[in-house]
Amino acid sequence: NKGNYEHYMQKEIHEQPESLKTTMRGRLIRGGSCKAKTVLLGGLKDHFKTIRRSRRIVFIGCGTSYNAALAARPILEELSGVPVTMEIASDLLDRQGPIYREDTAVFVSQSGETADTLQALEYALENGALCVGITNTVGSAIARHTHCGVHINAGVEIGVASTKAYTSQIVVMAMLALAIGGDTISSQTRREAIIDGLFDLPNKVREVLNLDQEMKDLAKLLIAEQSLLVFGRGYNYATALEGALKVKEVALMHSEGMLAGEMKHGPLALVDENLPIIVIATRDSCFSKQQSVIQQLHARKGRVIVMCSKGDAVSVCPGGLGRVIEVPHVEDCLQPVINVVPLQLLAYHLTVLRGYNVDQPRNLAKSVTTQ
Numbered sequence: 337n338k339g340n341y342e343h344y345m346q347k348e349i350h351e352q353p354e355s356l357k358t359t360m361r362g363r364l365i366r367g368g369s370c371k372a373k374t375v376l377l378g379g380l381k382d383h384f385k386t387i388r389r390s391r392r393i394v395f396i397g398c399g400t401s402y403n404a405a406l407a408a409r410p411i412l413e414e415l416s417g418v419p420v421t422m423e424i425a426s427d428l429l430d431r432q433g434p435i436y437r438e439d440t441a442v443f444v445s446q447s448g449e450t451a452d453t454l455q456a457l458e459y460a461l462e463n464g465a466l467c468v469g470i471t472n473t474v475g476s477a478i479a480r481h482t483h484c485g486v487h488i489n490a491g492v493e494i495g496v497a498s499t500k501a502y503t504s505q506i507v508v509m510a511m512l513a514l515a516i517g518g519d520t521i522s523s524q525t526r527r528e529a530i531i532d533g534l535f536d537l538p539n540k541v542r543e544v545l546n547l548d549q550e551m552k553d554l555a556k557l558l559i560a561e562q563s564l565l566v567f568g569r570g571y572n573y574a575t576a577l578e579g580a581l582k583v584k585e586v587a588l589m590h591s592e593g594m595l596a597g598e599m600k601h602g603p604l605a606l607v608d609e610n611l612p613i614i615v616i617a618t619r620d621s622c623f624s625k626q627q628s629v630i631q632q633l634h635a636r637k638g639r640v641i642v643m644c645s646k647g648d649a650v651s652v653c654p655g656g657l658g659r660v661i662e663v664p665h666v667e668d669c670l671q672p673v674i675n676v677v678p679l680q681l682l683a684y685h686l687t688v689l690r691g692y693n694v695d696q697p698r699n700l701a702k703s704v705t706t707q
């Protein structure tokens with residue numbers, strides 16, 4: 337049931353304040369004056385010790401689910417101190433990459449049925465790793481075959497392009513980072529800021545959804561483009577990949593997400609006055625580096641669209657050069673949840689304006705159960 341919406345993708349983008357709430361329901365504890373704020377993940381509580389002691393955590397997934405894991409990687413590394421590596425499921429299988437008994441392998445999949453991810457799970461089980469599932473589908477193959485896991489509880493997702501599952505996956509992995517991270521005095525302020533940020537996240541997502549019309553206007557400007565680049569780094573490298581994936585898969589427009597730190601090692605050659613480039617430059621420890629990326633693009637007459645934190649339009653676009661998308665500021669590790677929303681809206685409007693099928697893009701399926 338699409339309710340008042342024209343398409344499922346549109347409905348699912350707009351219901352993210354509610355889906356994030358259900359993802360967090362019963363799992364975040366605010367605590368009284370003497371009780372610390374904590375996270376409860378019932379499906380993992382008997383396994384935290386093993387996860388903390390593992391030699392590394394390996395995230396395994398495909399498509400959007402892989403991108404969600406990539407977005408959560410920095411905070412998991414920071415809070416757990418355990419090295420976190422990333423694997424695209426098919427690539428792990430192609431290489432028969434090493435997986436050890438001392439590893440925790442985390443399988444991220446909205447459907448819980450993706451053949452590549454499922455095969456990688458069988459492979460990790462054979463190699464003796466602790467296998468953890470993060471899925472939206474109770475009773476799915478990944479939920480059944482993993483040793484333990486977390487259901488993201490985002491509600492059924494019908495649009496082939498994943499939107500609300502992505503943001504809920506990131507939130508679950510941020511909660512996982514809080515749950516396995518040591519509760520030391522030095523990390524207490526940071527942990528509390530993240531928990532407060534999680535509580536407030538649905539409100540901030542509601543706020544960023546107000547950019548709907550602005551993103552429709554931007555889509556009108558970009559409707560006939562051949563290509564769109566998205567540059568991100570740090571917490572928002574994943575946002576660049578995911579934004580570009582959305583544009584590619586539904587709007588059928590060539591789009592690439594790129595690590596901004598790699599710009600001068602190749603992509604800079606593409607820059608001219610025609611190719612649109614979205615640069616994600618919201619406030620975090622990478623901000624000044626992104627400012628210099630923007631300067632370099634302007635120096636080459638690049639067609640730059642900057643996503644920045646509210647109030648930063650002047651700092652990112654001196655002299656009013658280029659367009660800006662201003663988004664609410666949240667704790668750095670949660671910023672990817674906010675920043676992806678305007679890109680989801682852009683992909684949605686581009687698709688409708690270009691006259692393509694939003695909910696069932698050409699050649700794609702919601703869950704690919706064959707290899």
Ligand code: UD1
Pocket residue numbers: 377378379380468469470471474478479480482483484485486487488
């Ligand atoms: C569970 C109940 C929820 C109830 C809550 C009350 C289910 C599905 N969930 O939620 O209805 O409100 O207790 O405390 O009955 N699992 C895997 N692999 C996965 C995902 C999950 O093995 O990929 C396992 C978990 O380890 C756990 C079980 O499935 O044993 C349920 O997981 P989850 O729904 O996340 O647990 P709770 O949030 O505790």
Ligand code: BG6
Pocket residue numbers: 398399400401444445446447448449450453496497498700701702703704
């Ligand atoms: C692809 C879908 O086939 O599978 C993507 O087109 C999706 O949108 C990917 O992200 C992974 O799916 P899942 O269900 O494993 O998260």
